[in-house]
Every structure is written in C-alpha cells, then in structure tokens.
Amino acid sequence: MRAPSSTSTLVSxxxxxxxxxxxxxxxxxxSAPAHVKRIVWASQxxxxxxxxxxxxxxxxxxxxxxxxxxMELPEIFFTSVEVxxxxxxxxxxxxxxxxxxxxxxxxxxxDLVEEAGDDALFGVDWDGVYVTPxxxxx
Numbered sequence: 344m345r346a347p348s349s350t351s352t353l354v355s356x357x358x359x360x361x362x363x364x365x366x367x368x369x370x371x372x373x374s375a376p377a378h379v380k381r382i383v384w385a386s387q388x389x390x391x392x393x394x395x396x397x398x399x400x401x402x403x404x405x406x407x408x409x410x411x412x413x414m415e416l417p418e419i420f421f422t423s424v425e426v427x428x429x430x431x432x433x434x435x436x437x438x439x440x441x442x443x444x445x446x447x448x449x450x451x452x453x454d455l456v457e458e459a460g461d462d463a464l465f466g467v468d469w470d471g472v473y474v475t476p477x478x479x480x481x
Contacts, residue, residue, distance in 0.1 A: 374417035379408040380439030388431075388443045403431055407443060411435045425449060 382404050384392050392400060406426035411419055411433065419435040430452035432444045447455070 374437075376412075376415035377417055377419075377435055377437050377439050378412050379435060379441045382407065382441045382443060385442055385444045387445050391446050399427060402427055403429075403443070403446070407431055407433050407441055411441055423452070 395403075403426055406424050410422065410424045414422075416435075418437050421432065421434050424431045424433065428449050430447045430449055432447070433441055434444070435441045
C-alpha cells in the first residue's frame with residue numbers, strides 16, 4: 344500500500360498549510376521556499392546511521408534533500424521518502440535544517456500505515472503512532 348511520491352508531496356503540502364492556522368492558504372505558498380542547508384539525524388535515526396555504509400548515508404541524504412527541495416515550501420512538518428528499501432521520515436524547517444527521524448523497512452512502514460488507517464494521512468512515526476505537526480517541530 345505504498346503511496347506514490349506525489350501523494351507524499353500533497354500530504355506534506357496539506358500539513359504545511361494547516362500549520363499556518365487562520366492565515367489564508369495562499370500565505371504558505373507566498374513565503375519563500377526553504378531549501379536544505381544541513382541535515383541532522385535525530386537520536387533514533389542516528390543509532391541506525393552508525394550501521395550504514397557511507398554510500399547508503401549519502402544516498403539517503405541526497406534523496407531527502409531532493410524530495411524536500413522539490414516541494415518548494417517554506418516548511419515541511421513531516422514527510423517520508425523511500426530510498427534503498429527503507430522509508431525515511433523527515434521534516435524541513437524554515438532555516439533549511441532537515442531532520443531525519445527514522446529509517447523503517449519499506450514493508451514494515453506499509454504495515455504501520457495499514458494499521459494506522461485514516462490517521463496515516465499524517466504519517467507514522469517509529470512507534471506506529473500518527474504524527475501531528477506539533478510533534479515534529481524543532
């Protein structure tokens with residue numbers, strides 16, 4: 344039940360626009376888009392990072408950067424990028440810091456999304472609990 348990347352982009356745009364509260368939906372689109380300037384690996388992802396090859400780390404960071412930059416949003420509160428058989432959960436703040444939260448095997452991620460049902464619109468974190476914009480803020 345893996346969603347195509349265009350769905351991920353749409354969901355990320357919906358989350359980013361929802362985070363702007365009562366502002367007009369166009370306000371999120373009018374702000375300058377953030378671009379990845381640096382990548383940090385949150386504690387759960389950092390534990391897994393040490394077991395990865397330099398090439399795998401480079402591929403993950405390149406795919407995350409390309410996906411986040413392609414959305415051209417001022418902030419991205421949560422999205423997932425599939426690379427190398429893994430689903431990488433990440434976000435991007437307005438200053439250009441991308442955070443990688445987790446690396447989940449693609450099949451396991453599919454199972455978590457299936458189990459989450461409608462809540463999967465907001466993604467699934469490492470523990471299988473749906474993620475709200477507030478939980479992924481820096």
